[in-house]
Amino acid sequence: MSPERLADPVLVGRFSTLLEQLVRRLRTISAVGGISPSVASALSRLGADGPFRVTELARVEGVSQPAMTQLVARMESEGLVARETPEGDRRSVFVSVTDRGRDVLEQRRARRIAFLDDLLRGLGREDRAAIANALPALERLVDQGLVDQGKAGQQDDEAEN
């Protein structure tokens, strides 16, 4: 249990707490839109990086194959995605976003942006500047997390969603 030295103990501790709270808050915000976080995430991925097979989608989303099967089933029943079996390999199922799915995605994005804008307006100019200044660093941080978990598969996520 020897406490190996941290690069910056204060930063890391506060950052950890911050992220915990942030996740908590964003979850409730996300729930507002009538579309669940899981659906939003998968739909966003499909919209950004084109059609996926179920197994691929499960992998990049970090869930099990059965979980993705069910998630896709729910999304399909709501008209957000379409399933299609390709000619080549009849075991596979390709999942793609429908027009309705794209509409929903866009609405959600607009809502989130409006919400964040409200929050950011509540801060002082210096606070906003500090966040803007840290944005590239935070983006690199997230990309790093992606690489760690996604292995070799999806570093190309400029998900502008």
Place this chain on the structure above:
Amino acid sequence: MSPERLADPVLVGRFSTLLEQLVRRLRTISAVGGISPSVASALSRLGADGPFRVTELARVEGVSQPAMTQLVARMESEGLVARETPEGDRRSVFVSVTDRGRDVLEQRRARRIAFLDDLLRGLGREDRAAIANALPALERLVDQGLVDQGKAGQQDDEAEN
């Protein structure tokens, strides 16, 4: 209600995307500890801000009262928290962290910190400095979200389609 212009369009858009990806990543990280995100969040809150009544805890955690009742029941059955009815008002139930709960919290925290430290080490010194510099602003942002949601509950939802 309908802001035709955003305070800082680039900041808000990138920030929104960043948070979406961040949540996605942290969800899988959180699962590592054998303790669920909901339990971790509530337990952490109890450990930081002392005993809470069920209703208070539900409010600050942003979930319904029944959800918190059940969450507390699960945590109690695992020995993480203790429930106690005070003398004054026998309707109330105060929830507090047990020693075992604190142990679990500490282990989880250590794991998360190690993970984040790894990530932060992967950045340059300037990136770390930028994040450290933005921490107070981000903390204020999260606190604001708390106030917004704790105040009016969910009556003031934005129309979403």
Place this chain on the structure above:
DNA sequence: TATTGTTATACTCTATAACTATA
């Protein structure tokens, strides 16, 4: 045999509505 996907089962987590107990 290996793969792709599904079904079966069980658990966590959540919300709303209806309820009990206390104030």
Place this chain on the structure above:
DNA sequence: TATAGTTATAGAGTATAACAATA
């Protein structure tokens, strides 16, 4: 009546194990 908490019910979301269909 009002408040604190619980129970009832329903549904989303998840995982592991077992299965079917295709390769």
